[in-house]
Amino acid sequence: MKIDFANLKKAHLEHKAEVEEAVLRICRNANYIMGDEVESLEQELAEFTNSKYAITCSSGSSALLLALMALDLKAGDEVITTPFTFIATAEMIALLGIKPVFVDISLEDYNLDCDLVKNAITPKTKAILAVSLYGQPPNIEKLEQICKKENLKLIIDGAQSFGSEFHQKKDSSLGTIATTSFFPAKPLGCYGDGGAVFTQEESLAKKIASLRLHGQKVRYIHQYIGIGGRLDAIQAAILRIKLRSFAQDIARRNQVAKTYDKYLRGSNVILPKVLEGRKSVFAQYTIRTQKREALQEKLKQNGIPSAIHYPLGLHLQECFANLGYKKGDFPNTELASAEVLSLPMNPYLSESEIKTIAQVILDKGE
Numbered sequence: 001m002k003i004d005f006a007n008l009k010k011a012h013l014e015h016k017a018e019v020e021e022a023v024l025r026i027c028r029n030a031n032y033i034m035g036d037e038v039e040s041l042e043q044e045l046a047e048f049t050n051s052k053y054a055i056t057c058s059s060g061s062s063a064l065l066l067a068l069m070a071l072d073l074k075a076g077d078e079v080i081t082t083p084f085t086f087i088a089t090a091e092m093i094a095l096l097g098i099k100p101v102f103v104d105i106s107l108e109d110y111n112l113d114c115d116l117v118k119n120a121i122t123p124k125t126k127a128i129l130a131v132s133l134y135g136q137p138p139n140i141e142k143l144e145q146i147c148k149k150e151n152l153k154l155i156i157d158g159a160q161s162f163g164s165e166f167h168q169k170k171d172s173s174l175g176t177i178a179t180t181s182f183f184p185a186k187p188l189g190c191y192g193d194g195g196a197v198f199t200q201e202e203s204l205a206k207k208i209a210s211l212r213l214h215g216q217k218v219r220y221i222h223q224y225i226g227i228g229g230r231l232d233a234i235q236a237a238i239l240r241i242k243l244r245s246f247a248q249d250i251a252r253r254n255q256v257a258k259t260y261d262k263y264l265r266g267s268n269v270i271l272p273k274v275l276e277g278r279k280s281v282f283a284q285y286t287i288r289t290q291k292r293e294a295l296q297e298k299l300k301q302n303g304i305p306s307a308i309h310y311p312l313g314l315h316l317q318e319c320f321a322n323l324g325y326k327k328g329d330f331p332n333t334e335l336a337s338a339e340v341l342s343l344p345m346n347p348y349l350s351e352s353e354i355k356t357i358a359q360v361i362l363d364k365g366e
């Protein structure tokens with residue numbers, strides 16, 4: 001038996017007829033950039049997330065860049081973020097000359113430890129960029145309180161969490177600006193790169209939409225320094241099709257997680273927790289074990305793929321050496337990077353596949 005990690009081939013088969021028809025239609029019409037598909041998708045994304053504005057863009061990374069640019073953050077400013085995330089989160093901050101200031105995570109949900117955030121605030125702090133890691137939002141209520149008190153902006157990097165909720169509200173609808181990614185392996189994936197930015201403020205929405213089109217006001221008249229950051233029509237059409245049944249994908253991912261929980265209960269690995277008031281979309285099902293290397297090898301021998309999200313905290317990455325952090329600065333991040341292991345996760349994993357994976361893990365005499 002061969003188990004697939006994200007099973008993108010099966011995802012295509014689910015929507016094959018519709019997707020192939022749409023792609024062919026766009027090829028024949030030759031309307032590749034922006035246009036009706038993109039506009040319709042933006043409306044549907046806004047409806048799905050209960051956000052006033054959704055602006056699509058070329059990736060989750062460009063979504064972050066657009067968010068930071070729209071808030072006028074620039075060189076000399078500081079943005080507080082987590083060191084336990086994909087590089088893009090802090091990379092986009094640094095790309096604008098802004099200083100990423102890392103704060104350690106909580107081992108409960110692997111998200112920013114909100115109680116530590118306050119200690120990192122300086123007069124230069126302009127925003128908190130929080131990540132909804134593995135598909136689960138951080139404690140957005142606490143972060144909002146801090147931001148309100150300290151007059152900071154809150155950006156939510158929801159690249160892994162599209163569709164997730166904090167107290168019944170989609171994480172995309174919270175914060176000053178929220179972002180997401182439609183990279184193929186994210187919960188709502190397109191067939192290439194894509195992303196979106198969400199906000200409830202009209203002025204920000206207008207600015208983001210303009211920044212995405214080289215800061216233009218009208219064609220060839222430019223108000224801001226922006227980027228070429230559009231989503232293309234083919235990706236938009238595919239996302240519209242997949243969005244229609246996305247609620248079902250989320251339900252299935254949660255069912256897969258529950259089934260993992262059931263079969264792994266009683267093992268020595270630490271299971272992921274969904275905290276009170278949160279709904280996760282389980283972008284990943286990530287366990288923790290001190291015997292990660294041996295377990296990963298054993299899974300591999302049994303034809304079961306696994307992945308490490310992420311093996312090195314951002315504070316210890318070479319590209320951030322100039323920030324002056326050192327080993328020991330963020331113990332929870334360092335422990336998590338040494339012990340986390342993501343198991344296959346997609347909406348199509350069967351109970352018997354999950355049982356097989358769990359048996360390999362339990363067999364270890366863990």
Ligand SMILES: *Cc1c(COP(=O)(O)O)cnc(C)c1O
Nearest residue numbers: 059060061086088089159181183
């Ligand atoms: C994937 C990811 C991104 C970047 O998204 P892309 O679409 O690949 O550019 C940013 N932040 C986090 C947390 C991610 O997981």
